[in-house]
Amino acid sequence: MQTLQTIIVFLIIFSIIVVIHEFGHYYFAKRAGILVREFAIGMGPKLFAKQGQDGTTYTIRMLPLGGYVRLAGLNEEDTIQAGMQVGLILDEMEQVRLINTTERSEVDELPAVVDQLDLVNDMTIDVIPVGQTEIVRYSVSKTAQIVEADGTKVQVSPIETRYESANVWQKMLTNFAGPMNNFILSIIVFAIVGLMMPAIPSDTSEIGDVIEGNPAAEAGMLSGDRIVEIDGQDVSTWNEVLSVIHGLPGETVTIIVERNQEEVDLTVDVASVQVSEDSEPIGQIGVYAAQKTGLMDRLLYGFTATWGVISRVLSAIGGMFTKGFDINMFGGPVAMAEATSEVVNQGYTTILYFMAFLSTNLGIVNLLPIPALDGGKIVLNLIEAVRGKPLSQEKEGIITIIGVIFLFILMIAVTWNDISRVFF
Secondary structure, eight states, X not given: OHHHHHHHHXXXXXXXXXXXXXXXXXXXXXXXXXXXXXXXXXXXXXXXXXXXXXXXXXXXXXXXXEEEEEETTSSOOOSOOTTOEEEEEEOTTSXXXXXXXXXXXXXXXXXXXXXXXXXXXXXXXXXXXXXXXXXXXXXXXXXXXXXXXXXXXXXXXXXXXXXXXXXXXXXXXXXXXXXXXXXXXXXHHHHHHHHHSSOEEOSBSBXXXXXXXXXXXXXXXXXXXXXXXXXXXXXXXXXXXXXXXXXXXXXEEEEEEEETTEEEEEEXXXXXXXXXXXXXXEEEOOEEEOEEOOHHHHHHHHHHHHHHHHHHHHHHHHHHHHHOOOGGGOOOHHHHHHHHHHHTTSOHHHHHHHHHHHHHHHHHHXXXXXXXXHHHHHHHHHHXXXXXXOOOHHHHHHHHHHHHHHHHXXXXXXXXXXXXXXXX
């Protein structure tokens, strides 16, 4: 029962985060005039499909693992190839209004073998009708439909509706919109968490509680002290306090606090704590941030908590360049499932906090300048802005493939590391 509950919660959280991410791409692609061929909820075989008047086909798929959008002209494979047998349905003007690539044919279809086609610029298709030997060219309607192999019906995309026809700013905004939606979701959910919590931690460097028997209490720190400097580093927010302290395990440092409008120097022996077996030890001194209960503070918690996650993730990424690459910094599906198992019994507040945390992480990771991720696409957009023209589709394709291979290898390595850590 516990395992089933964990799986359900994990799938719900993951699907909400991914669908919200993909909706950002969908919305701004629409605003840019880019045809969204499909908006899918879930992965795998199609369960339901409905094409809207806007030309987008909305589908629900069997595996409840997030979703995706298909933008016309962006990393698409050609559905129809030369040599394929298709069925054409023509209108009264002898113009193609539907191309059926499935084995199920309609009564009024013209069966034919494709010789060549251009469904982007010329909007024509050359075919050899079954039973004939001569090539016949047909004009294709700009709103014609393609029935794909699994029965999904999508609209053709003439050049003016494709990703490559949008200007650089529109492309960049479309690519950024996914991570942006993750940050917006995080802000909203953290704000809800702030309303549900008895109190929220202050983002200032003011100390709320000092735990007896810990380094801070032994050094003479008091509730209400405001930490202004740690080991020569100025701090003004609680995230800065945590970041500096965590990086000083086992060291003796001087901490300056402001008490009754006066600065007091304290010598603190930072404790070294290992959070998990595979993690590096971090520093702790045994203090909690001051708490707030005001309505506005609770709502602003959406922004402060989101920024806190962003700053910690960026700090961890920066540490890769100063301390070296450590695969234990990454977590795959196994780690996410393990974390979900830990929070699922801690109530709705903890689950919502976890969802907001994951949403922020997904937004940041997608903005990394790695080909195949949104950040990599934005880099290509910037190159296009500087060059005055985009890279050729061949070069972009090669760059994307390299990115996909890199991410695939990283995903395997991270997943194996998770499995080894959990089960061995």
